[in-house]
Amino acid sequence: MNDIYGGKTPRDIPNYSIGDTARYLKIPAATIRSWTVGRNYPVSEGEKKFYPLIEVKKSQPIRLSFTNLIEVHILRAIRKHHKIDLDKVRATLDYIDEQLQIPHPLAHQEFQTDGIDLFIERYGSLINTSKQGQTNLKDALKTHLERIELDDRGLAIKLYPFTRNGEQDNPRWVVIDPRIAFGRLVIAGTGIPTSILAERYKAGDSIDDLAYDYDCDRLKIEEAIRCEMDNQKAA
Known part of the structure; x- marks a missing residue:
């Protein structure tokens, strides 16, 4: 695998623009740019x-790896539910790095076990939040x-992004x-x-046509197209 990808694993390849990441994860592009590039204020x-x-x-334009997508996805939880500082x-992230001593800890199994409590305790105390x-x-x-789905080494390898406005009852029908x-x-x-399904649908193919051509469940075709169309409206 490493030879095919020039000494890197697929999760390390910077394949995603900030715009792609914003569409996939339903986060404003300006927010992602601040988190990954910084800004003056x-x-x-x-x-x-x-x-x-x-x-x-570091590249121009900035491209994110799959591991970076996972990190953005996790930080989305804080941004969406809390007045973020x-x-x-x-x-807090520096503290997690020191404690876990693994690269990109938010995309690792140790964050899902020990790390999440470390994060809550540290960040909660810094912002003086209630219990x-x-x-x-x-x-x-x-x-x-x-x-997030992990591989046998405990590293994130699949992400099922939120495809609907609420975070509850989101199906796991599309994946990165x-x-x-x-x-x-x-x-x-x-x-x-x-994206291909959405393009064909916009060109005039029906849901039934696409379900037949791809031998795929109609509800999954609908979810994929709806997800793409919603993402394009939000971009």
């Missing part, structure tokens, strides 16, 4: 620099972690797997890219 003395939370490969998030607030954050993180279709969003278990 005004203060009374002039400007200050906000340094990125996620380490990405990015400096304290960074301090209920810590419980809510833990529940949000667990909901996001349940969308860096080993399939160059990491594009596909119908789980088939390798059929959702």
